[in-house]
Ligand SMILES: O=C(O)c1ccc[n+]([C@@H]2O[C@H](COP(=O)([O-])O)[C@@H](O)[C@H]2O)c1
């Protein structure tokens with residue numbers, strides 16, 4: 607808890623002076639006003655985050671938190687739980703969707719076992735930060751203790767800080783965890799005071815009968831656990847997941863070190879909601895990526911107050927959407943670094 611408290615204290619507002627300067631520079635570049643839209647907004651945000659009018663995002667990493675969920679035993683996921691461990695072992699080998707997309711921008715893939723229900727081989731390339739072998743079944747009681755929820759967040763903080771110390775200056779958050787759309791939907795229902803039936807989707811492939819059952823399980827979990835919507839840690843502990851806590855920690859840890867953090871799809875957006883509930887200032891450090899096809903994705907982004915930049919009909923997770931946004935963020939920086947101003951071009955608009 608000490609680390610989390612320290613990190614919360616270190617999260618400062620963006621630098622509004624630098625943002626003003628950056629806005630003026632961007633407005634004076636040789637183009638009609640605002641004609642580079644979100645690229646301009648990203649540039650100004652990056653300046654405010656890094657306190658630098660020409661920030662670098664050259665060293666990129668995607669941090670993938672992997673974990674299992676006890677609520678799997680309620681039959682709310684269409685795939686076997688063993689997919690979590692199997693797919694997690696594929697990340698260090700560069701074989702998955704996020705690896706293929708991240709390779710385009712030379713993103714390092716950092717994979718963390720924060721709570722997989724199984725043992726990984728020692729030389730797997732996955733960082734072992736296992737808190738326990740999956741959460742408990744939150745249809746019967748809390749997913750984890752409050753201490754375990756704090757531990758999960760602190761793992762995320764630690765991993766983010768480690769990467770930042772090694773020179774990483776742009777972080778994407780992703781996850782792997784069979785059943786984690788059930789946990790994410792329960793969290794979103796509580797934090798947004800939304801009936802589960804409005805936001806429960808197919809996850810990685812449930813049919814409509816399965817979705818009806820998933821809704822009932824989520825309603826029961828909220829009824830039994832009564833998470834406090836004003837306490838993100840309580841919501842995480844009662845109906846959350848270890849990987850969701852880990853991603854919230856990566857977000858908090860990045861913000862505390864003034865490093866921008868790109869959020870992936872549905873589960874990552876929900877983890878950002880947990881981080882924002884713990885410290886609202888983190889929101890300004892977030893760069894949204896794509897709009898997840900998962901039913902609750904839109905409501906999650908709205909509740910967070912972000913507008914996704916890409917509509918690609920994706921819902922893979924793993925950090926794939928964040929990886930896809932990396933070249934766009936590079937383009938924003940290049941615009942800022944390479945374009946000249948009207949004055950420099952001796953042009954009069
Ligand atoms: O990130 C998303 O938008 C997203 C939406 C639906 C599913 N997923 C991925 O699918 C898995 C969870 O699906 P499920 O049906 O087991 O809850 C998990 O490994 C996620 O990475 C990811």
Ligand SMILES: Cc1cc2nc[nH]c2cc1C
Nearest residue numbers: 685689693810922923924
């Ligand atoms: C194959 C597979 C890959 C995934 N990657 C993220 N979630 C996933 C879920 C499944 C089922």
